[in-house]
Amino acid sequence: MSGTVPVALSVNGRKVASEVEPRTLLVTYLREHLGLTGTHVGCDTSQCGACVVHLDGRSVKSCTLLAVQADGHEVTTIEGLGSPENLHPMQIAFNEHHGLQCGFCTPGMIMSAVDFASRHPDPTPLEVREWLEGNICRCTGYHNIVASVEAGARAMAKA
């Protein structure tokens, strides 16, 4: 059983093609095959959201997706959002509002928040908190995260 299968997808605007085992998770492919270690594995049980990336613009948990399921699709990771010299408005908002403590959940928080903000340009704190159901911060730094997402959404709407 099971050799490898070809996958070809776009990651952060770059076309990549590989041979992978069907059981390879997307997060494993991103981190171990492509070296994009900004996407984190937290709980590995689809609860915590540290592994959130965008698949065709929608936030998904890359620990609960096979790499082959992303074949032919566009994936965006935290590395594709901005660069240290040119941060994304949501990254600036997390920086300015100190939306992190240890930082482990931050890539997933930001990827989830960018998806949310793209459709909620002026969110209420309650809308942000409901959206972040799928992202867990074990430092419990939610207050500043919510403030960051609110500010980031408004900054994205202006950009």
Added chain:
Amino acid sequence: MYSFDYHKPRSLDEATALLADHPEARLLAGGMTLLPTLKQRLASPSDLIDLSGMPDLVGIQVSDSEIRIGAMTTHAAVAHSPEIAAKLPALAALAEGIGDPQVRHRGTIGGSISNADPAADYPSAVLGLGATVVTDRREIAGDDFFTAMFETALEPGEIVRQVRLPVPLAAGYAKFPNPASRYAVVGAFVARTAGGVRVAITGAAPSVFRLPDMEAALTASFTPAAIAGISVPADDLNSDPHASAEYRAHLIGVMVGRAINFALEH
């Protein structure tokens, strides 16, 4: 995860042939239950047959009398459909309450009902509305679809194509969610139809079930007060660290009341 072979058929015929050739295969819809199950090595299918290569299985069609939802339509698509919000807001609210946003972007109605988790939300809508499940070979009445915990009337190799939900006069859904998973500790779907009221309960027992006493009372008077004196015996209800059977029995009355209020307000 144990290794498996992967297939992405482009037609139901191709999928059916693959299932016939690989008796230990599993169908992959959104994967929101199956992939965590595989990761925990609780299942070891020889093959996964991914149903995402068939655009025919995705989509929402709404008429005055019926809503047709393709099996591979995501919870997010149902939650955000303006037509469903207009015709059956209870279903949009149900879909919006499943899991979390990332789960709703991948999870599908066909996967949910085929898995028949006792705490899933969609089974209550299928039973509560008297929906019809359309497969690759027949139509199955919602009343006959859910047979036991994680068990359905689907035969080996049978594939859900579509769910057809009749549009009721009014409907409501309310659940007491597990605070961690958002699965229903108890969920109640209430539908007022021309033929009477239907009440379906999920989360409380091994499989979704109806409440004839409440249905009769609500057919006579569609108000929360009509069910005030009706208690549900705890005997056959689930008991676990999240809620005792007695607490679930109590929650049923509370959730049905909230579902009625939703129906009256929307």
